[in-house]
Amino acid sequence: MTTMPATAALAAAQETGSPGFRDELLAAGLLIDTGxxxxxxxSQIFEDVVDRLNVAITHLGADQQPEVLRFPPAMRRTDFEDSEYLKSFPNLAGTIHSFCGNDMDHRRLLRALDDAMIEREDDRADDWMAQQKPTRVVLTPAACYPIYPVMARRGPLPADGRTIxxxxxxxxxxxxxxPGRMQMFRQREYVRLGNAAQVMAFRQMWIERGSLLVELLQLPLEVDLANDPFFGRGGKIVADSQRALALKFELLIPLADPRGKTAxxxxNYHMEHFGAIWKITCDDGSVAHTGCVGFGMERITLALFRHHGxxxxxxxxxxxxxxxxxxxxxxxxxxVALPTAPDAAQQGAGEHA
Known part of the structure; x- marks a missing residue:
């Protein structure tokens, strides 16, 4: 069940104009409605574009010689708890529950499920979920989150840091x-761990490279200072601080909402946040800084369909x-034409900070 009634969601979407593009994608079979x-x-065509974009992104970062890691879309619950994600985005998190009862509990579950299935789909009660218990894994909120505990277990970073x-x-x-705001979507990231100068140089380099990719795709773009959607009144203070310190920039493309653009x-520059949480250190013993560039694979693909047909x-x-x-x-x-061209970027990050 969704948190917003379907009629209210439809009205809100119609106000922004997004259903038109969504309906076009569904009618063309590029996206498949699940209800x-x-x-x-x-669709196969949609996935082919995503695959081709991934190839381009791989070429874009090949000179950085990153370590390639792939994780399932779930992570250990204790690592998720340590990440402090729930402090900032409790409304976005997804936990995984499972049945852990006995035969009697199972009978209760089935009776509650039978009662629920009498009702229409959107009106079904969720009493059967009382028999569900939290598992030891949660859904991954961002592609980089499983990386940090893995890096911490390896010990101090090498002198030149690590790129993942x-x-x-x-x-x-x-x-x-x-359609640009999906509940399940793919992130491709390059993540940098090192000292402040290395991470700041990395971020500047990727602002240039990310913009280059979008320009090569002949899409309109704007890079702007941004903040994450921190939760609650306290979150506004954190968001204001994030903007004041210029920790986050986004590349924006007009997508489905005619009143705005989509990131x-x-x-992102996390400063010492993740380094301190997981005790990741540089070779000199100082707390590591981290940063990342995130590519929204579905959103870039949607932008291509939106602007090129x-x-x-x-x-x-x-x-x-x-x-x-x-x-x-x-x-x-x-x-070759970028300020931080590949040869220059390989010489070291400090001189570009």
């Missing part, structure tokens, strides 16, 4: 008819060449 707001299947390439499905409990990439064969030739042609050469040619 739950923000939860979609993807990670991709995962993520969950956010915010049902919506805006398709984010560039639903028929990929009719997309601009240069965009098709980037995605289905010689991707490596196209990306390499674009990187």
């Amino acid at each position: 739950e707001d923000g939860l979609y299947g993807r 390439d990670v991709l995962s499905y993520c969950f956010r409990h915010e049902p919506s008819l805006d 398709c990439l984010s560039f 639903l028929d990929v064969n009719a997309w601009p030739d240069d965009v098709r060449e980037l995605l289905w042609g010689d991707t490596g050469t196209r990306v390499a040619d674009g990187l």
Whole structure:
């Protein structure tokens, strides 16, 4: 069941204009309606575009020689608790529960389930869930979260820090008819662990590289200072501090909402937050700083369909060449013109901070 009634969600979405684009995607078969707001299947064409984007992103960061790690879309509950995610975003978190009872409990569950199924789908009671207990895993809220405890167990970072390439499905409990705001979506991230200078240089480099990718895709973009959607009145203070310290920037593309733009990439500097939580240290014993660039894979794909049309064969030739042609050469040619070109970026991060 969604937290917002379907009629209210539809009215809100109609006000922003998002159902039009969503309906076009569903009618074209690019997204598959599951009956739950923000939860979609993807067609072969949609997935092919995502795969091609992933190839381009790999070329974009290849010179950084990142360690490639892949995790399932769930993480250990104790690591999630340690992350302090619930302090900032309790409304977005997703836990995983399972039946842990005996035969009698099972009979109670089935009776409650039978009672619930008498009602219409949207009106069903959830009494059967009383027999469910929390498991030792939760849904991953961001692709980088499983990385930090793993890095901590390895001991101090090498002198040049570490760069990690990670991709995962993520969950956010915010049902919506805006196709750019899914409950289950993929994040591709490059994560940097090191000293402050290394991480700041990394972020600046990826603001340039992320913008380059979107320009090569011939999409309109704007990079702007941003803040995360921290929860509650106290969250506003944290958000104001995040903006004052310029810790987060987003790359915005017009997507479904005509009144605003959607963040398709984010560039984040966490300072010592995760380093302190998991006791990740640099080679000199100081607390490690961390940062990441996050690519919203569904959102970039949706932006391509929004601005170039639903028929990929009719997309601009240069965009098709980037995605289905010689991707490596196209990306390499674009990187050469950047202020922090690959050769310069490999020399070390401090001089660019």
